[in-house]
Amino acid sequence: MGILEVKGVGKRFGGLQALGDVNLSVQENTVHAIIGPNGAGKSTLLNCLVGKLIPDTGSVTFDGNSVLGRKPHEINQMGISRVFQTPEIFGDLTVMENVLIPCFAKRDGAFRMHAYESIEQEPDIVNKAEQMLIDVNMIEKRHMTGSSLSRGDKRRLEMAMCLAQDPRLLLLDEPTAGMARADTNNTIDLLKQIKEERDITMAIIEHDMHVVFSLADRITVLAQGTPLVEDTPDNIKGHPKVKEAYLGETQEV
């Protein structure tokens, strides 16, 4: 039994069957990559996991509990954090504040007033946020506003925000898209390090094969809303079906 079990999930948008019959089992403390051509339904699948979409059919369980029908904030409280394909950050707030918010928010998301103390009065939380920014290599940008960042920086910031939550399952939707090569490599190193240091499971969608093969323990190939194969990276590399459906037309491995 994996920590995340997706069984028979289907989703239609009008006439378009975005997801057919998706079965996926993500094992605890592994990195599971989902690859596939544009429009394969990868983001749609993640949307079904975090409560943004409700699948038409099938079931999704996290750690034995169903996530279907729960609100996004409740699903997050179960331990699932997500980095979006289009970065979702607080554009009006500074980089530092962006990271401070998940550091202040309790894991259970409980409402706390905190209206009468200043942020500086919580050195532990400030230190944690600073450490998070150092980890993603953005500490020198801490006074910039979120909206003034480049796309790659926004994504690294969003990753820092999600990691600050100490999630059990981290969902990454194309985390390195829009990043410079050096930043991509930093991100790979960061995720590798996180994987070693923490009890964390990751599901990662990525077009950059270098990232996928550096990180993934298992790979699922999705095409036209259905999983084609699921295997270890080594086996996927040579798989004829994969080459035909995906790799052949986009990227050499």
Next chain:
Amino acid sequence: MLGLNKTDSKFLLIVILLTLFTPFLMQPFAADSGLDQFNGGYPDLMQKVAIFGIFAVGFNILFGLTGYLSFGHAAFLGMGSYAAVWMFKLLTMNVIPAILLSMIVSGLLAVIIGYISLRRSGIYFSILTLAFAQMCYKMAYSVLTPITNGETGLQLSLSDPRILDGATESTSLPVTNIFGLAMNSSYKLEALNRVFTFNVGFYFCAVIAIIAFYIAIRLFRSPFGMMLRAVKSNQTRMNYMGLNTKPYTLAAFVISGMYAGLAGGLLAAMDPLAGADRMLWTASGEVVIMTILGGAGTLMGPVLGAGVIKYLENIFSKINESVLHSWFHWLPDGLEEVVVWVFARFTGEGWHLTLGLTFMLVVTFLPGGLVEGIKRLKKLTKRGGKPKDKLDAPDPEHTPTPSKHVV
């Protein structure tokens, strides 16, 4: 100082000093200088500035931080006034219990209105709050007449019980006081051809306003304030970070409702009357205009906006045609008539036209309000007053935009 950082402390200190010396500052022109109509109508005007400053600062906690634009905050103002007058009638003429009750009652009303209105956001939220306020207004006129005294408005009467004050034989209505010190009493000082008045009511309002302002600063700088700004910035991210935004927005709504109630209570403390007019939508609109004119989301903006609007209202509505004639008597006859006619449209009864024009100009050219104007002036003087050169202008691509919400 008091848990504030250096800049905020300095800022608070300036506000305190300005308030303390208001009686002097508001009398820049000697009585016989011919310009005395520009003197602030102290103490009435300054009381109003302090009270509406509180109202606007509270409104800004909701609108400036969370971005939820309420068009019904006058309901809390009116509610506060009614509650205070009832306290004067039933318990005592001391203003402390009155303003406490004002805050509690409008806070409760805010819980109900906020709970329902906050189910929607954007324009739907604004319309819902407007509808609730108009409902309160209509009810104050109709079904609630036994409590609100309908069109006449709630007033003191000699037969009121006033349990704590005990019976008086006096045949005139009692005045509001704070532990015996009457609100309308003042100490006059004559010097420099001016009369400086130190009014108890003004200083009471000023002290409350400073406390309210101090609390607002703390709130702006607190983690809670940061959460509220995050709500304005990106609710989706809040949700996907496990945070339910509703308690945060509701808390902000109730706090700002209590500020409005406090302002309403103070209005009644200065003049123990309460009418349904205070709940009318124009009053709700006024606080929106004050906040935006001064600069929404900034600390000083709402106070500045309240000050400017109340000052303009006071000064411009006092300038009638005879004043204008005395100004322009040196013009040739036909021309004088024309000039006076034009100016008369913008003064006296027509001062709203001036307000409208000012508002339009500020919103168009200074979207950040008067606070932004002050910031730009500061920048200009820092450059030695040099006019901005195109090459000097910061490149938006390569200069980080500083965070809004400061000062």
